[in-house]
Amino acid sequence: MMSQRSKRELAEAIRPRYLKATKTGKEPILSEFVASTGYHRKYAIRLLNRGSPRPIQKNKPGRKKIYQGEVVAALEQLWEICGRICSRRLQPFLPELLTVLERCQEVILPPEVKTLLLRMSRATIDRCLHSARFESHHGLSTTKPGTLLKQAIAVRTWNDWDDARPGFFEIDLVAHCGETTEGQYLNTLTMTDVCTGWTECMALPNKTQTAVSQAIQAVRPRLPFPLLGLDSDNGSEFINDLLYRYCQVGQITFTRSRPYRKNDQAHVEQKNWSVVRHTVGGDDRGISAVDVDLC
Numbered sequence: 334m335m336s337q338r339s340k341r342e343l344a345e346a347i348r349p350r351y352l353k354a355t356k357t358g359k360e361p362i363l364s365e366f367v368a369s370t371g372y373h374r375k376y377a378i379r380l381l382n383r384g385s386p387r388p389i390q391k392n393k394p395g396r397k398k399i400y401q402g403e404v405v406a407a408l409e410q411l412w413e414i415c416g417r418i419c420s421r422r423l424q425p426f427l428p429e430l431l432t433v434l435e436r437c438q439e440v441i442l443p444p445e446v447k448t449l450l451l452r453m454s455r456a457t458i459d460r461c462l463h464s465a466r467f468e469s470h471h472g473l474s475t476t477k478p479g480t481l482l483k484q485a486i487a488v489r490t491w492n493d494w495d496d497a498r499p500g501f502f503e504i505d506l507v508a509h510c511g512e513t514t515e516g517q518y519l520n521t522l523t524m525t526d527v528c529t530g531w532t533e534c535m536a537l538p539n540k541t542q543t544a545v546s547q548a549i550q551a552v553r554p555r556l557p558f559p560l561l562g563l564d565s566d567n568g569s570e571f572i573n574d575l576l577y578r579y580c581q582v583g584q585i586t587f588t589r590s591r592p593y594r595k596n597d598q599a600h601v602e603q604k605n606w607s608v609v610r611h612t613v614g615g616d617d618r619g620i621s622a623v624d625v626d627l628c
Contacts, residue, residue: 340370344380351381404449405461407442411450412462414439416607420458427451486572489564489588489597499528500561501586503601504549506540506570507609521609522548525601531557532604542573549576562586566598 335343343366351362367377400408411430415423428451434440442450453461502524510518520537522545533555535548553560563580565571567589580587590597 335370340372343369348381348383400449400453400457400461403443403446407440407446407450408453408458408461409465410440412465417466417611418607419603420455420462424453424455424458427453486577486587486589488591498561499526499531499558501527501564502560502562503527503564503598504571505566505598505601505605506537506545506568507605508540509613521613522552523601523604523609524549524552525604526558527600530600530604532608534609540568540570542570542575545570546575546579550579560585562588564588564590564598566590567592 347362347366351359351366354362363374363377363381366372366381367374370377372380411427411434412418412423414434415430431440431442431447431450435442504522504524507521507523508514508518509520517539520540522535522537524533525531533552535552537544537548549563560583563576563585565588572589577587579585595602
């Protein structure tokens with residue numbers, strides 16, 4: 334049996350002769366190499382051809398990249414000005430937005446850059462903003478499943494909302510804990526109306542059932558329309574007897590999303606970022622009640 338080192342040396346010695354040979358002349362060389370090394374014939378061919386230089390590809394296949402550099406930088410600037418809204422909302426208003434910003438001399442773009450910006454589709458905007466959208470830290474999830482009353486509270490999915498009537502709110506908690514959930518830290522209760530997008534936020538010293546229930550009661554008089562329904566995730570801070578009975582007494586429809594399906598609460602999840610994280614900061618190192626008192 335030949336050692337691996339001997340096989341490599343034999344391949345290096347045979348390769349020049351094999352590459353120079355004609356198709357007919359390669360046959361006996363290849364048979365001799367296979368008999369000596371025990372390699373499979375196809376593998377031996379690849380091994381002996383490995384030394385041949387690959388053709389240099391001057392141009393990459395596919396379409397030439399159009400949206401890059403200054404165009405992407407300008408798009409990111411407009412996206413930040415608009416509060417990082419989604420492409421479905423941003424793309425239709427780009428012409429009007431650019432007109433207003435140029436009139437106020439907030440943005441000055443070369444004509445070719447402006448032309449490319451106005452030609453962008455929603456899919457292109459998403460593709461160009463991909464790296465900027467996901468470079469920020471979105472915080473840790475502190476949701477702990479609540480099992481109490483789960484059978485009594487109906488499940489509502491993302492497409493079950495009757496969004497033609499104000500008063501039905503999705504609710505969620507945003508933890509300002511930084512990179513660890515140890516110790517004490519503040520939370521923000523976010524309530525978003527599905528029909529109008531009206532959003533109310535309230536800081537909580539903790540995420541106990543009592544704190545959450547009291548915060549909802551405090552927010553309710555501030556709403557411009559009656560509170561008709563609440564939809565939460567499956568965290569124990571929401572799925573509990575205290576909030577369940579409050580909704581029953583107040584004739585408020587109480588529903589919950591499916592576990593691990595954030596799209597069921599897409600309205601409030603979007604506000605968690607655009608309103609709460611964008612204002613407080615995405616990579617907070619843990620905000621406590623003491624920090625708030627000092628501000």
